[in-house]
Amino acid sequence: MTEVLRRWLAAGGIRTATARDAVLAGVVAAASVALVLGIEQLAVSEAGSAFGAGPGAVVVTAPERAAVVAVLVAQSACLVLRRRDPVTCLALTVLGQVALLAVLPAYLSFQAPATLVAAYSVGAYAPRRRGLVAAAVAAVVQALLLFALGGGGLLGTSGAAYAAQASSALVNALLTYLGAALVGEYVATRRSLLAELRDRVRRAERERAALAAQAVLEERGRMARELHDVAAHHLSGIVVQAAAAERLVDRDPERAKESMRRIRSQGRETLDNLRLVVGLLRGPGDTEAAPQPTLADVPGLLADARAAGADVQDQTRGDPCALAPSTQLTVYRVLQEALSNARRHGTGRRVEVLLDYREPGLVLHVRNAAPAAERGPVPGPASHGIVGMTERATMVGGTLTAGPRPDGAWYVRLAVPRSPRAVHHATGGTVLPAAPEEPGVAPSPTTEERP
Template sequence: MFGRVHEWSKGHVKLMDALRVAPFVGLVVLTAWPYAANPAAGPPGMRIGLAGYLALSAALLAPLLWQRRWPVAAFAGVALVCFGQWLLEIDLVPADLAVLMALWSVARTRAFPWALAAGLIAELGVFLVIVRWGQVTFSMFFSGSIFVVTVWLTGLYASTRRRYLEGLEERAERAERERDQQARMAAAAERTRIARELHDVVAHNVSVIVVQADGAGFAIDRDPEQARQAVRAISRTGREALAEMRRLVGVLREGEADATDYTPQPGLAQLEELVRGAGVPARLRVSGAACELPEGQQLVVYRIVQEALTNALKHGGPGVRALVELVYGGPDLVVRVTDDGRGAAAPRSPDGHGLIGMRERVAMYGGAVSAEPRPGGGFEVLARLPVPVTRAA
């Protein structure tokens, strides 16, 4: 609530300045009746009449309308009016409290030298008033200074707290910017890694095409059927290579990759080996009728399982066990990795970007992934990858 009020006040500066002056205006109006009733009665300071009283009050309060934008100028204006009032031997009026309000604004919004100068000027004003009364004693000066020092110290405290809150906001904004920057850097690094891996997939497919083409060339005269099979393999592999190439073009790549190794990247065939060597007791369970997937998509499944098992090993705690499930059937392949570790109680790694990498990989194939603690304990990574229509059929 206070935050909304603060934001609203920033957009209505003039109205807030007027509201600050309003209590002083009300005090002036409430204390104007002696001047209107009998201007000649009372102490000498009250013989200025109602018109003089209102004019003096307006001159004292008018600078407060600019105290937020120009606090030093507002304080100087009020101080000059007070000094003129002292020279004319006019006693204090309720509007003289404006000097305390202006002093508070300077102490709150300006550096300490300005606040100290304003405080000394206000103390000088107290001394001049006491001299005007003809009672220059330490007790009188101390009594008059109490109000000035209290307001001055209150303004300094408000200034310190304001700077502290601004520092907190600045640090929070800087931390948010750094977090976003780290996330973007992690995403860019993951795209680079994906691009290199897809490069290997495409290179492997092209190598298969070359081998099949050579085989078809040798068998076209002696075994036409084998040549036809080789041509069909070339056609299928070429389409897969084109699909992977389109994804490769859409991925940012940094630097030069030393892509001299044309060994194919891991896929579904290596999942069993991955689960056995995960470092935690884990099982692999496959449901539904398995279908052949493109190598790039198999690599995505492999990396998701690898990252999920790594997280279980790092954050699951002692004795954690994991279950890897592949569910075929329907338009999506469901990859679910669950563990019975600490779940929500596990410490979060500040530099971990595994989920970002999984999202980048799955997003290339139009899928979705989530990673969150399970209600009964443990952690779950769930990914859905669309299965190509021809493969699903």
């Protein structure tokens, strides 16, 4: 209802709170004048009957009536201050009420509506304790001034009758002002609760939108890592095989055909993996049922690297332990990326792969020699491959270090924790007895990838 009134007033050009209060003051003034004139007519007829006057007897004179109307209009005009300074507004309306009782005939008693609106405004817009105190003080002041003036039906009484009527007037004033102030308090509290609820809803919507955006970014990052790992590994192998086939097509057609078959096989595998990732992007209904790689697929990964022409030596130290599927996928993808980098940047050079289970978890070491021109740290920002490997390691609680060593070799070290809930998989390769790791220079902490 309040919102409808505000829209109507806004349509009429009344948009500010002060302007709305001015309209309210005018409505209250008109209602007050109409009420007091109606009460006057009733009082005149009753007074005429009591004093034996005729029906047309005039008890209230025109100057008295004009004074009452002027006081009511001035009192209602004070309501313009009810939001900006509600306590002052209440004080002015109380003074107007006292003036009204002074100009009214002795047998008339009228509580102007402006005092009720002012008391309500004190409860609604002033601080809680201050508003209630102001309402109580206003009631007491009005009752005391009424006693002093002897108005409101108190004139001509004395003794016990006067005390009873004075007490009744005080109680009525307290009930009137405090009741209106408490109603204002209730409305203000309800308004505050509604505003707080709306604010909570808005905050919850913003938080939900932020969480959704964060989830989208994380999922996009995960998909980007999967696409990079799949494309970088298989396409780099295809490029190497294609270059070898081009060199052998005239000298050794059979070996060239074998390279082409390897290219076709890797191309199919790449398409299968890309279909899996695209299915995840489309939704659960479009996802193809393809298992994620585990440590059991590491021998096949090493075999593919050897078939592509890489000189790979792999070792396993310690007893293979149980690892979570997500951890196994991380180890597989990091090894895949490291082999792809070795194939791109160190073609024809030996790659050493070590899976070490002697640590609290699993430590993967990948090392391959680098050309002399590439020795030392490489300046520039970290590549997407190194960033993706680092993010994968962080997601499973592991750490990754990658960079060149002083002897010119490129080194990748991944350490991941154990998980007792994981399913055990053997990794293949040459299993060596547990022994201290060979001494060497610690890898550089840089995370730059070779160009």
